[in-house]
Amino acid sequence: MAGGAHAGESLGVERRTTRCWEYGSVFIPEDDGCDEDPKTGKFVPLGSVQVVVAWFGDANDASLRNDITEEVQRMLSPSQRSAVPAMARLWGDPAKFRVKQLEVTYEQDWLGDERREALLGLKARANEKAQEAPELESLLQRLSAALVAAAQSRPCPAESIAGFGATSPRWRQLGFQSCDPRSDLRTGILALDCLVHMAERYPLATSQMVREAQSDGIDYPFAVASINITQHLARYLQLVKDGLGCSGMQSASPRVVHRFARLLASSRQRIESRREPAAPAIEPFCELHAAVMARLHSNWRARKQEDPSITVMHFGPIMEETLAAACAFCKQAPMETASEFRGLASVSQEAWPGPGGSEMMEGLPDD
Known part of the structure; x- marks a missing residue:
């Protein structure tokens, strides 16, 4: 029986309490604090585990307990999940003729320094206010230039294309709520990073989705949907905590965040190896966002084809x-490579075979 998980002050560090009655066992760390070794099939703890306090004895009377903190720490294995039995023959019997309990409080650093640093860089982008970001205008220019270039079927040197301008009806056509996109960018700058990445990496597919989203047959605000998807994914990966969320989508487990942070760390290493200017590794998140947007677009289009009477008021459940x-x-x-997100972009056979399917993800490198 496990107690609640408490997030530590440091990202990727959690303190947990787990307990059981005599003759049972507790498992350290818990299931979501482990990952399966593909070679051995064993559950291997993520990062390191440090026992804070452990005792065996009476559940209500602290004077009838044995402190077994050091003994439990020695029992833990770094290579596999450990079972700690609640047995008097191991820990002594400080509460004779009473029902006894084993309780262990431990702290697990399930990220490690390298992954934590990469995740913190992404978290900073998710929390930096877009409207105050120094690169806001340059990102908006890149976004509009990529879409203009796609419409003209030519390469996209952003500096040579005028784009939409500071305010324009074309921003509304992209799916913002007004002619000034800044009014919708009330989240972190990561939301704009994702839009720019999608438009530059998949210009034809993105411009086609934008056109279809404007049509009467599909009709939804593409840019606003993209911003919302970014925020939901950021909450899921524990990058932002704004108290909002999507029903049915809880925060990712340490196992998922650990795997995703490994992708970020690998991306960061590639940036450093190319001796590019220091920048947070955001590409894996942007690829996840692009795949989710592709699937959302396909799902909404398929639903509209099934029932043309539904409106954007029904968009929430599809999201x-x-x-x-x-x-x-x-x-x-x-999550060994970002190319795995192609599987998420690929939808069911009933879905349309346009840019919302795996075609959108073609050309994605395998590393």
Whole structure:
């Protein structure tokens, strides 16, 4: 029986309490604090585990307990999940003729320094206010330039294309709520990073989704949906904590965040190896966002084809279904390369075969 998990002050560090009655066992760390070794099939603890306090004895009377903190620490294995039995022959009997309990409080650093640093860089982008970010205008220019270039079927040197301008009806056509996109960018700058990445990496597919989202047959605000998807994914990966959320989508387990942070760390190493200017590794998150947007677009289009009478008022449940699928995908994906997100972008056979399917993810490198 486990107690509640408490987030530590440091990202990726949690303190947990687990307990059981005599003759039972507690498992340290808990299931979501481990990952399966593909070679041995054993559950290996993520990071390091330090026992804070452990005791065996009476559940209500602290004077009838034995402190077994050091003994439990020695029992833990760094290579596999450990079972700690609640037995008097191991820990002594400080409460004779009473029902006894084993309780262990431990702290697990399940990220490690390298992954934590990479995740903190992404977290900073998710929390830096877009409207105050120094690169806001340059990112808006890149976004509009990429879409203009795609419409003209030519390469996109952003500096040579005028784009939409500071305010324009074309921003509304992209799916913002007004002619000034800044009014919708009330989240972190990561939301704009994701839009720019999608438009520059998949210009034809993105411009096609934008056009279709404007049409009467599909009709939803593409840019606003993209911003919302970014925020939901950021909450899921524990990057932002604004008290909001999507029903059916809880925070990712340490196992999922650990795997995703490994992708970020690998991306950061590639940036450093190319001796590019220091920048947070955001590409894996942007690829996840692009895949979820592709699936959302396909799901909404398929639903509109089934029932043309539904309106944007029904868009919320479709977004929730899409995010639930993303959550289920992330639980199972090994996340060794960002190319795995192609599987999330690929939808069911009933879905349309346009840019919302796996075609959107073509050209994605395998590392």
